[in-house]
Amino acid sequence: MVLLTRKIEFSASHRYNNPAMSEEENRRVFGKCNNPHGHGHNYTLEVTVAGEPDPVTGMVVDLADLKKILEQEVMRRMDHRHLNFEVPELAGQIPTCENVARVIWSLLEPKIPQGRLHRVRLYESPDLFADCYRNGAGRNESAS
Amino acid sequence: MTAAHGGLKIELGRRYRFAASHRLHSAQLSDAENARIYGKCNNACGHGHNYVVEISVSGDVDPATGMIANLADLDDFVQREVLEPFDHRSLNDEVELFQAEVPTTENLCIEIYRRLRAFPTAKLERVRIEETPNNSFEFAGDGIASASDGAL
Numbered sequence: 001m002v003l004l005t006r007k008i009e010f011s012a013s014h015r016y017n018n019p020a021m022s023e024e025e026n027r028r029v030f031g032k033c034n035n036p037h038g039h040g041h042n043y044t045l046e047v048t049v050a051g052e053p054d055p056v057t058g059m060v061v062d063l064a065d066l067k068k069i070l071e072q073e074v075m076r077r078m079d080h081r082h083l084n085f086e087v088p089e090l091a092g093q094i095p096t097c098e099n100v101a102r103v104i105w106s107l108l109e110p111k112i113p114q115g116r117l118h119r120v121r122l123y124e125s126p127d128l129f130a131d132c133y134r135n136g137a138g139r140n141e142s143a144s
Numbered sequence: 145m146t147a148a149h150g151g152l153k154i155e156l157g158r159r160y161r162f163a164a165s166h167r168l169h170s171a172q173l174s175d176a177e178n179a180r181i182y183g184k185c186n187n188a189c190g191h192g193h194n195y196v197v198e199i200s201v202s203g204d205v206d207p208a209t210g211m212i213a214n215l216a217d218l219d220d221f222v223q224r225e226v227l228e229p230f231d232h233r234s235l236n237d238e239v240e241l242f243q244a245e246v247p248t249t250e251n252l253c254i255e256i257y258r259r260l261r262a263f264p265t266a267k268l269e270r271v272r273i274e275e276t277p278n279n280s281f282e283f284a285g286d287g288i289a290s291a292s293d294g295a296l
Contacts, residue, residue: 094211098154130212131154132154135153
């Protein structure tokens with residue numbers, strides 16, 4: 001198995017607020033991420049596809065296809081958008097790194113034309129990121 | 145802990161920094177052997193690094209908060225268990241373990257894993273340390289139970 005990773009960057013705004021909790025509770029749990037006017041990040045997304053290189057092309061997945069899918073599924077949906085208001089897949093969820101990574105996984109997984117999606121890593125900042133794997137394929141587990 | 149996400153495993157990664165000095169020197173080796181094996185890292189007066197500690201934790205994403213673990217809780221825990229005792233310290237002189245063990249970054253990974261595995265609200269998956277931008281080390285707890293395994 002060979003892993004291929006493509007990296008893209010997008011910028012988006014968000015706010016952490018759970019309407020089921022009081023204002024004080026939201027402020028306590030989410031801190032400055034609860035700022036009523038929102039804030040934003042430069043996100044870095046790493047998408048890893050696993051597979052055997054095609055014997056004819058030598059590719060795990062055609063990078064041109066992968067770039068197109070990332071453009072359609074992620075960039076058009078999320079780049080320069082407000083994640084709370086403009087991304088229907090995140091409706092009703094707090095747009096944390098964990099949840100955004102999970103939504104990106106579910107958008108990409110059915111679209112990967114060759115190989116299979118192995119990992120989605122989303123950096124909200126250089127020091128904070130979320131990883132999403134299919135159960136059993138994580139770093140501490142044997143790849144199956 | 146991972147069944148709730150439609151067969152997906154989600155991990156939260158966080159990077160921290162501390163600066164510390166160390167000296168690689170084994171009491172079990174002669175001075176000549178120490179000098180040969182550790183090279184300039186055996187310098188008698190020590191030297192230091194800006195360490196980057198990258199940790200990953202896993203668990204269920206709480207639907208109310210969207211989080212595996214509250215970052216403030218995680219930051220406080222790492223601050224107390226690792227950054228305060230290690231930052232701007234001599235690892236050999238001020239961390240008890242390294243009075244007996246050589247403070248290589250391999251051993252530092254294991255020690256930091258041991259200190260952080262008790263984090264109560266998520267499972268520690270691994271500790272990865274960059275000793276310099278070119279050298280990194282990783283430990284995923286082989287042979288050590290984490291708090292959420294129920295083995296402690």
